[in-house]
Amino acid sequence: MLASQQTAFMARVLDEDAQLPAGWSARHAAGLAVYRNNYRTALVEAMRATYERTARWVGEEAFARAAAHHLILHPPSGWTLDVIGDGFAATLADLFAHDPEVPELAALEWAMHCAFTAADVVPLDGAGFAAATAGFSDEHWQAMRIALVPGTALVPARHNLVALWQALASETFEAPDYALAEPTVLLVWREGLDPVFRPLDAADAIALAAVLRGASFGDLCAELVERFGEAAGIERAGALLGQWIGDGLVAGVSC
């Protein structure tokens, strides 16, 4: 009985056009309206907190409509508000088909949001990496897999999200030139307690995509060799590995 009552009540909270039970008065309807409003207002507010810059870019009203649309398509099922914005970039891609920078900006905000509360690890520094790989044979290097710090993600972009992100840092902003000659990929990770991002060059993007899908260092080198040639490819792989360690991106290595 209670289970069916709760299922029916939830359906009435989620659907503003749902019929009221027989015997409910206007007073009941007014009370239900409060719960409906609380639900929508709190969730849109939580979405706005996650997608602060996207909201600023499209405007508050358009954002509230888009967030409400997303919540109708994907009503929350988890206990944490942190995940209700999952998939919002895809919703925005449909709603803002003529403004493709909007879903890209949202995808970047989502990646930064996820990195913010990702698990804490102490990344390997140069000495730690040297110790972890001491005694590696050629076969070990070939087979080595690199674990990146939790929260690391790649965000493809066809627009200058760096310029957009910086411009949207304040509530009053001037729209920057956000055109980009070539598509790029942004790397998101957490530096200490702060989520950060930077654009990648082609080699970095190929290599990090390989690492994130679990490729071995040998396979990663092979991809770079195919793209840049034998000597340049191997050299780039070594240089990139050094840069990742310097950026605090490498959580560990295994064979």
Next chain:
Amino acid sequence: MRQDAQTFSGFGLGLRREHYADFLAGAAPVDFVEVISENFMVDGGRPLAVLEQVRAHYPVILHGVSMSIGSADGLRQDYLARLRALADRIEPLWVSDHLCWTRTSAHNSHDLLPLPYTQEALNVVCDNIDRAQNALGRTMLFENPSSYLTFPEDEMAEWEFIAAMARRTGCALLLDVNNVYVSSRNHGFDADAYIAALPHDRVRQVHLAGHTPGEIVIDTHDRAVCDEVWALYGRTMTVLGPVATMIERDGDIPPLPELLAELDLARSLAGKAGVAVAA
């Protein structure tokens, strides 16, 4: 420092981002800090770092909004495991949540939805509290909700439901005086009679907050505590004796001194009610 959860009394505030600097430095003159548990049930990052730093200065209460103790399909194991891990890490003074439900097996409203006060619902709530207290290894506090409708199926009053719940499970109570006031206005009961009927020896903490008046009074936590709620608080403290008091503010957050002034008023009223208040 471990606090005695049975006898702790003091005056505290919620940890809000606007006041982080004061609490991180231990500079805010409060006896405890309350946080929303779910905001810290995360894998890592700044939220946990902040909470650990605050915990170094103050006793912390974990106040949840998503346990859904009234859900007919039971509690989520992953939620309980996360909350247990947080409690083990922070060693809170208390872990509390609300007498309400927030979800079904399919959806989560992230709102504190009302229960019908029936024997069936009481059985569900008591079973869930038993499971939660076992999973957490501690006695929990449950807060009376604000509500905006009652059900034709109700078989008992809210205060009767709460008294039975505390008796059967051994749980403690978080008495939200503003919620009593809000619901009394919305449903036409006597707020003093409600409080008189509760098992006072089970109350560990009192909440105070502001609400939005109207045809339906709404518990918004976005303004100062009103005169009627202060008066009800004063009368409540004469029957409760020494318990912890906390002021909730979640919207239109004022500068910290404004909230501290409200907390001083709570201290003064508790003192006038005969409760010993530390200087």
